[in-house]
Amino acid sequence: MRAIISVIGRDKKGIIAKVSNCLFNVNVNIEDISQTIMGELFTMLMTADFSDASVEFAYADKLLQEIAAEMKVEIRMQNEEIFNSMHKI
Amino acid sequence: MLNINEILQTIDMVKSLHLDIRTITMGISLFDCISDDKKKTAAAVYEKIVKKAGRLKQTGDALAVRYGIPIVNKRVSVTPVSLIAASSKGFSEVADAMDRAAKDIGIDFIGGYSALVQKGVTEYERALIESLPEVLSRTDRVCASVNIASTKAGINMDAAALMGGIIKKIAEATKDKHGAGCAKLVVFANAVEDNPFMAGAFNGPGENDCVINVGISGPGVVLAALEKVRGENFSVVSETIKKTAFKITRAGQLVAMEAVKMLGANFGIVDLSLAPTPVKGDSVARILEEMGLESVGAHGSTAALALLNDAVKKGGVMAASFAGGLSGAFIPVSEDVGMIEAVERGALSIEKLEAMTAVCSVGLDMIAVAGDTPASAIAAIIADEAAIGVVNNKTTAVRIIPVYGMESGSVEYGGLFGTAPIMKTSPFSSEEFIKRGGRIPAPIHSNKN
Numbered sequence: 001m002r003a004i005i006s007v008i009g010r011d012k013k014g015i016i017a018k019v020s021n022c023l024f025n026v027n028v029n030i031e032d033i034s035q036t037i038m039g040e041l042f043t044m045l046m047t048a049d050f051s052d053a054s055v056e057f058a059y060a061d062k063l064l065q066e067i068a069a070e071m072k073v074e075i076r077m078q079n080e081e082i083f084n085s086m087h088k089i
Numbered sequence: 090m091l092n093i094n095e096i097l098q099t100i101d102m103v104k105s106l107h108l109d110i111r112t113i114t115m116g117i118s119l120f121d122c123i124s125d126d127k128k129k130t131a132a133a134v135y136e137k138i139v140k141k142a143g144r145l146k147q148t149g150d151a152l153a154v155r156y157g158i159p160i161v162n163k164r165v166s167v168t169p170v171s172l173i174a175a176s177s178k179g180f181s182e183v184a185d186a187m188d189r190a191a192k193d194i195g196i197d198f199i200g201g202y203s204a205l206v207q208k209g210v211t212e213y214e215r216a217l218i219e220s221l222p223e224v225l226s227r228t229d230r231v232c233a234s235v236n237i238a239s240t241k242a243g244i245n246m247d248a249a250a251l252m253g254g255i256i257k258k259i260a261e262a263t264k265d266k267h268g269a270g271c272a273k274l275v276v277f278a279n280a281v282e283d284n285p286f287m288a289g290a291f292n293g294p295g296e297n298d299c300v301i302n303v304g305i306s307g308p309g310v311v312l313a314a315l316e317k318v319r320g321e322n323f324s325v326v327s328e329t330i331k332k333t334a335f336k337i338t339r340a341g342q343l344v345a346m347e348a349v350k351m352l353g354a355n356f357g358i359v360d361l362s363l364a365p366t367p368v369k370g371d372s373v374a375r376i377l378e379e380m381g382l383e384s385v386g387a388h389g390s391t392a393a394l395a396l397l398n399d400a401v402k403k404g405g406v407m408a409a410s411f412a413g414g415l416s417g418a419f420i421p422v423s424e425d426v427g428m429i430e431a432v433e434r435g436a437l438s439i440e441k442l443e444a445m446t447a448v449c450s451v452g453l454d455m456i457a458v459a460g461d462t463p464a465s466a467i468a469a470i471i472a473d474e475a476a477i478g479v480v481n482n483k484t485t486a487v488r489i490i491p492v493y494g495m496e497s498g499s500v501e502y503g504g505l506f507g508t509a510p511i512m513k514t515s516p517f518s519s520e521e522f523i524k525r526g527g528r529i530p531a532p533i534h535s536n537k538n
Contacts, residue, residue: 004091006097006100008100036093043097045096057154057155058154061154074104076100076157077157078155078156079156079157080091081156082156082157082340082343083096085339085340085343086095086099086337086339087095087098087099088091
């Protein structure tokens with residue numbers, strides 16, 4: 001299963017490092033990263049492969065929410081299928 | 090490959106525009122719970138609901154995390170209880186079992202305390218209907234519905250008259266809560282068997298043993314899409330709504346398929362609906378106003394709603410493997426901040442709402458009226474709505490709340506039920522009309538064989 005992780009918030013040092021470190025610790029492979037700055041907002045999207053993950057999806061989400069709270073950004077991790085369903089026929 | 094804009098669009102729909110899956114409703118057949126003993130029947134009902142839907146809430150919550158889209162309500166609908174308790178006569182025992190099961194599995198509403206009486210009210214159906222004031226005031230989560238008309242059977246005017254009186258009694262029995270018991274009862278014409286939305290959900294006799302029906306929503310998403318085409322003509326408006334409805338429905342379809350897998354249930358339908366909530370920005374009225382009406386209720390409101398309703402279905406039907414339920418835009422008054430404001434500014438009357446119900450799902454929904462409104466007037470309102478449904482071959486419904494001790498002002502119900510302004514009804518009597526009783530025959534165009 002692949003997940004899309006989105007990070008939206010004010011640009012801060014170490015956001016990418018923290019998120020990728022967290023994913024590395026639970027054996028999730030990052031396949032793609034893109035980022036843009038929209039106004040003052042930093043937007044990062046990651047595609048991550050969950051097939052060898054050492055933890056449940058919900059638990060990984062919880063770990064990411066701890067980073068979100070600490071860094072004061074919004075982090076969402078969603079199964080890629082929701083985007084495919086809504087935007088591809 | 091997904092592009093950034095598509096991903097951000099979905100995120101924005103959830104984050105800012107209130108996109109959600111409104112309900113995952115599990116339909117459960119109770120036919121195998123029937124016995125001639127009240128206690129045995131009630132115990133079997135409790136056990137079956139808990140066994141089938143015990144994991145419904147946690148499954149819904151897990152799917153919400155997995156897809157990052159809120160799943161607001163997890164609910165259960167059951168076979169009409171008039172059939173299940175016909176033999177044992179233990180109607181209120183079954184209602185209590187449903188209420189207890191709903192609480193134990195952590196769901197907010199359970200529907201199906203229902204009777205289908207479009208052609209005649211049997212002795213056991215009358216017993217269920219007469220138990221409604223007591224059951225709806227005593228239980229917290231049980232929802233009831235009564236189907237009094239259909240295009241095939243016509244309108245059972247005896248049942249309409251009966252329901253007028255029963256609604257008054259429920260209002261009286263729950264007058265300390267401003268008649269809130271009435272918010273848990275829907276009187277239908279052409280009720281559907283696979284409706285996931287409360288208060289009118291029940292699992293029809295022709296349905297499978299355990300079915301997942303999903304109701305989607307997203308008035309805010311449609312509004313935001315229309316704001317981008319302000320001033321464009323109606324073909325652009327229609328196309329914009331269709332595209333948006335497609336995306337919303339696909340999210341519902343995905344969640345439904347996954348819920349079916351996780352719960353070992355059958356796939357029922359996706360209900361292609363726009364259901365408002367009292368939250369700002371989650372209003373169907375605002376969509377109609379965005380089309381160019383100063384206020385919903387102005388001339389043009391019916392046409393605007395007809396376009397919206399049709400475009401939602403056209404966009405949604407291709408996105409769902411099975412569409413069903415009520416499928417259309419809902420226009421409840423108390424649950425939609427734009428509707429409430431329209432009533433308060435004098436732009437929207439019951440008469441205009443009635444006209445609007447001819448072109449959308451479902452009917453006169455969450456309407457508060459003065460507590461001294463006669464039972465015959467309520468019965469006549471039910472008959473009017475039923476006539477619209479029966480003649481137009483569509484579902485219509487009445488969910489009306491007489492508020493004892495009030496003639497004007499508004500009543501706060503809280504939560505999803507919102508705030509209901511007291512609406513004016515006609516001062517002229519329908520008493521003699523309702524007294525006639527009997528049945529209004531099915532319209533000529535129902536004879537299709």
